[in-house]
Amino acid sequence: MANTDLKTLADRAVAEIGAAADEAALEAARVRYLGRKDGALAEFTKQIPALPAKERPAMGAAVNDAKRRIESALDERTGALRAAHLERELGAERQDMTLPPRRLRLGRVHPISQTIREVSRIFATLGFETVEGPEIESDYYNFEALNIPPGHPAREKWDTLWISNPLGDDPAHPLLGRTHTSPMQVRIMEKRRPPIRVVIPGRCYRYEATDAIRESIFFQYEGLAIDEKLTMSDLKGVLYAFARQVFGGDRRIRFRIDYFPFTEPSAEIAFSCFICEGRDPKCHTCGGDGWIEAAGCGMVHPDVLRRVGYDPTTYQGFAFGGGLERLCMLRTGAPDIRLFYQNDLRFLEQF
Numbered sequence: 253m254a255n256t257d258l259k260t261l262a263d264r265a266v267a268e269i270g271a272a273a274d275e276a277a278l279e280a281a282r283v284r285y286l287g288r289k290d291g292a293l294a295e296f297t298k299q300i301p302a303l304p305a306k307e308r309p310a311m312g313a314a315v316n317d318a319k320r321r322i323e324s325a326l327d328e329r330t331g332a333l334r335a336a337h338l339e340r341e342l343g344a345e346r347q348d349m350t351l352p353p354r355r356l357r358l359g360r361v362h363p364i365s366q367t368i369r370e371v372s373r374i375f376a377t378l379g380f381e382t383v384e385g386p387e388i389e390s391d392y393y394n395f396e397a398l399n400i401p402p403g404h405p406a407r408e409k410w411d412t413l414w415i416s417n418p419l420g421d422d423p424a425h426p427l428l429g430r431t432h433t434s435p436m437q438v439r440i441m442e443k444r445r446p447p448i449r450v451v452i453p454g455r456c457y458r459y460e461a462t463d464a465i466r467e468s469i470f471f472q473y474e475g476l477a478i479d480e481k482l483t484m485s486d487l488k489g490v491l492y493a494f495a496r497q498v499f500g501g502d503r504r505i506r507f508r509i510d511y512f513p514f515t516e517p518s519a520e521i522a523f524s525c526f527i528c529e530g531r532d533p534k535c536h537t538c539g540g541d542g543w544i545e546a547a548g549c550g551m552v553h554p555d556v557l558r559r560v561g562y563d564p565t566t567y568q569g570f571a572f573g574g575g576l577e578r579l580c581m582l583r584t585g586a587p588d589i590r591l592f593y594q595n596d597l598r599f600l601e602q603f
């Protein structure tokens with residue numbers, strides 16, 4: 253065995269590697285020549301110890317040299333094969349720049365969110381700030397602070413979804429999905445001093461069978477104003493301005509006496525029908541009587557004021573609360589509240 257044999261071997265390996273058609277052929281060549289046990293170079297290495305001492309260094313150097321040549325041939329061919337592969341793929345993937353672009357599908361704001369923004373915008377023009385509050389409430393804020401103690405018959409008006417606390421239930425402080433946005437009246441009054449003018453849009457929950465006008469998860473908007481010398485005519489003026497901005501034109505407004513434990517007096521407010529003005533007995537929007545019931549309202553009950561530390565002889569206020577989907581349905585003609593939450597794009601894309 254001589255260095256010339258080694259050189260011939262390396263020449264052959266380099267030629268073979270240069271001609272390898274794919275990575276599998278390259279791997280086979282690598283094993284054949286550089287394999288630790290049976291590779292061709294290993295045969296030379298094994299014989300070095302048997303050589304006369306003075307020949308060993310030259311032989312070792314020759315083996316190393318052959319190994320380096322074969323390794324760099326392998327590297328080079330691997331790179332070349334990969335580049336060729338990429339080139340082929342790019343070639344196959346040629347783009348036709350004359351094709352029209354794919355249509356971009358833009359999202360849009362959900363109709364209920366649009367309504368929330370609209371309500372906030374309108375009340376902002378009347379000096380009301382929009383605030384939000386917790387959807388999971390305590391019995392205290394949802395009921396007791398609003399003059400609805402346990403056992404009060406008015407509780408039946410708000411079918412309640414009680415919530416068990418994952419950290420452990422406290423029977424003295426039960427949790428619920430708020431059945432209305434009115435608890436925020438109390439939270440705001442506790443935190444601030446008058447004058448207060450806020451509107452609170454938000455999700456509410458009721459244990460209720462759904463139909464075209466009822467959902468167990470729905471939105472309300474709540475309004476609260478507290479100041480010195482506020483009267484029911486201020487309440488009327490604000491809701492009148494709101495009605496005109498939402499439904500346009502010369503809305504008339506109707507107050508009828510109602511009962512809510514947290515307002516005294518309480519009223520139900522209705523707007524004159526913006527579709528038929530009361531002239532069509534078969535009107536789908538108002539049901540033919542010419543009025544659209546929109547919200548509950550009233551003057552904040554003195555006991556509610558006292559409970560948050562306000563002196564009712566100094567401060568008075570009014571409050572109102574109504575269904576937000578109902579506003580949106582009236583404005584858009586959407587026939588069924590459930591449509592808002594079924595995520596059917598054929599419906600939602602119309603807004």
Ligand code: DAH
Binds near residue numbers: 551
């Ligand atoms: N929270 C009441 C409900 O869900 C509506 C309501 C009535 C809100 C009178 C008020 C109010 O602020 O003053 O039925």
